[in-house]
Amino acid sequence: MVWDSDPLSVGAAPVQVWIDGTAQFDNPVELSKPKSSPIVPDTGLSYIIEEPTEMQDVLFYGIKKVLLSDDEIFESNDKPMTVFISKGKIACIGPCSPEYEAAAQKVKWRVILKNGYLTNSFTGVGGTIGLNDIDGEEVTDNGPNPVAFTRAIDGLRLDSKKLNVAAKYGVTKGISAPKFLSGKTHHGTSVGFLTAAKTVAEKGAVFDADVAVHYTLDLNSRYSSSYSEVFGLLRRKLLAVASKDKPAEDPFSEAAYLQKVIAGKTVLALTINNADGIVTALRIKSEVEEVIKSKIRLAILGGSESHLVAAELAAAEVGVILLPLQAHPNNWDQRRSLPGAPLSNGTTIDYLLDAGVTAAIGLPEDWYVRDLGFEAGTAYHNGNGRLGEKAALDLVSINIHKILGSKLPEDQAKCHFIVSEGSPLDIGSRIKAVGSGRDKVAVFVNGSKGPSLLESLTAKTPASREGADEQL
């Protein structure tokens, strides 16, 4: 077959496939991609550091791109930037302010990067991280909540293999809701937590105790009732709460959280894949709003068919968290999922972006923690230029918090970041350091092997440091 980009690059798709000499696609959709030469083997990639070195203070040399907040975007190929991390926080990007200058002069270690990127860390949303350690083993799970409305914070358990992987791959924040029945289903309030925290006792381990109020209205909700029943039940619950003036007796009860939804303070997050189901939810939203004479905030999780109703979602200012970026029509209620090029012109995300819907990408299964960068990369590379790098990375970080109205960790701006060799949106990139909201940064560089170097500065005088810089 002939590919639209190197077959090992993120988002690569065939432009034509021949089987037994016969071309298989009549009118294949071809994405517009910059021409590039084949990826060449990079033996440097085989220097894998499995266990990071924890460092409080460290310098990163060779940062060519900084993609943090919208006003912190920096790009330079000629004069890479130096970033100083002090006590796990981003202290200086470029020249240090006087406050940090002395500390930067004393730093003992520096990491020298060839093509360094400094970006926001990621947020893993919609999965079961923090509530499940091993998918196939029930005893490691918080358990299903088909009837009871519960708070994820009450079932949060940390330090699992999944969470360790998440933190290592730059997913420093998790937002998980109690599962309704199985994976990709949600019922109760979600919790925002730090993936690197070892126990819930750790300071700042939970950054948002109750993120959003979740219900599942996809095929899974049919296990014991009908679509018409579960959608109707949601309306009834909302209207029942709206008709009460007094606050609920139990401030942690379903009614109490629904009051917050009615008050527009908390987001109502509905897990729905089917386009008609989504529109039904939008209708219920407006039916309730008509009664309460104010707006409620709604988000859709799943959203496999949301491209069909992108305009309606945009009009209702409802954000969508895709689970996953490119859904397969596994179930009947998502049968109109789009496969992308060469079969379809664009996928769901493209339609959402075109319509102006705030979109994000979540964890349909927990192993996606390792791939969130590539999910964003697929949206970026296959978006025909719709997204810049920063906007693509926002799909797996900031946008999630916008859509769910989640708080960010207090130290988000300074303590949650990824330093990588190469763009996190590309194959061949490697995470070299992760700041996960603690006073230390996890550094994945060891000694002098590999493309990134770790160098001790202990023996160097300031003058020789300057000299070393020039050799870079």
Add this chain to the structure above:
Amino acid sequence: MDEKASLPPYSASGLPPPASGAAPYRGRRAGLRRSRVLKFFAATALTLLVAGQWKQVWREDTKAPLLSLDKLNDDLQTCQKLRHKPQDPIGLGREKNARWIEGSKPTLIKNAVVWIGEPVEGTSEADARAGKGWEWVQGDVLLEHGLIKRVESHISSRSLPEDTQIFDAAGRQLTAGIIDMHSHAGVDSLPYLQGDADVNELSDNITPWARSIDAINPLDHQIEVIKSGGVTTSLVLPGSGNNMGGEAYTIKHAVGPRNGRKEISAQDMLADPDRNWRFMKMACGENAKRVHGGIDRRPFSRMGESFDFRHAFEQARALIQRQDDWCNKADAIGVENMDEYLPQELYWESLTAALRGQVHINTHCYTITDLEAMVDHTNEFKFSVRAFHHAHQTYLATEVGSINDPTTNATNLTHVIVYRSSSAHMEADHLRQPYSLITCFTRPKPTWRPSMLANISTMPISRLYMSVTTLSSTPSTSSLKPQRAITMACPTTLLCLPLPAHLQSYLVLGNG
């Protein structure tokens, strides 16, 4: 022969005819009134003689219709099939692909950057293993008669038939189609509908008789979607709910006239219409005991699973013995003299073929415990495992090698990190795979994007491509003990399918 000795005499056609029945009586009654006795005796003897002769004739007459000579001859033919050792079809030297449809036009793909799939000439084996000497080359590719006929730096269209279709690759990269060796396409159609769900035959734990081809739905939307990710060929396996799930089939993702085929059928999708090799799915560990096990229901534990495996192999081995005895005897005494038909049982047919080395066994095993049990079965019953699927913990083995040939494959369902407690697919684990294993990658979801493995694998790109486009050809006996150094030489067949003509030696990637 022991069994034959107890067979009823009417069918013992090899025995000499009985002697005359008159002789034993003669003289016994001498001494009585002689003449009358003599007369009576003579008459009686005559009667007996006639009766005996008549009976003899009757017995000869009645024997013939009991065994059909036609069927005996068919059975003798079957003996040939039973003894047959499958060979990989030739690559180089074919005029056309067995799947080629008369009238299909040749295609010239111009100006492509081609992954040839073999290191440049002179590359040492060690370098090739380390990923050195592999490269992309600029060139044109000619497809004709369903084969990749030529890959050259420039192919003039003037030298080609007039109806040749030209595709300008405009400098884009060209590879062979990806082969997915772990697929349930067609048997597990999407979107899920109960009416289409045919992936597991859960009526029994041991169903070597089940065949995925009986359930492949050519209209499964998935087949098209999978192809859109670059997969052209898939091994469609039954699911892993049973210890022995049944036979698997390799299909090409070309269905019906829209894809250049004559008909919409599973038969027409068969990648190897000549059916040179057969494939079978087995599965160890968690699933079978979870699905089938219960109090008084086997397998409740891995112990029950191993018994189910061994018991099934025992049945198959016994049947093979009876068949071989029959065939050898028929050869020795002539099939027309056989007193029974060739023993055959549909229930065990595929498993006997597996023990006879005619079936590539693909077995789903996660853990060291499972791998070890399966290897134990291979040693007890003398068969080979072609590929371990899922294979989460093969990276912990020092060697999963082979006595005869070290080409057992491991298929990893990549990207599933904590799916089972044994899952641990981190980058470094792939590097730790024993070199005897040719690691193949598949995706747990329909759309296959090879890029999705690149991030977790630090293998040389050459090995990556090989891992998704080729399978080695030689069956092997598995063993967890170190056996011998392993070559990473390119296997010459793809799922035992014919390779493109002219390119046998170096196009690991392609089958058009």
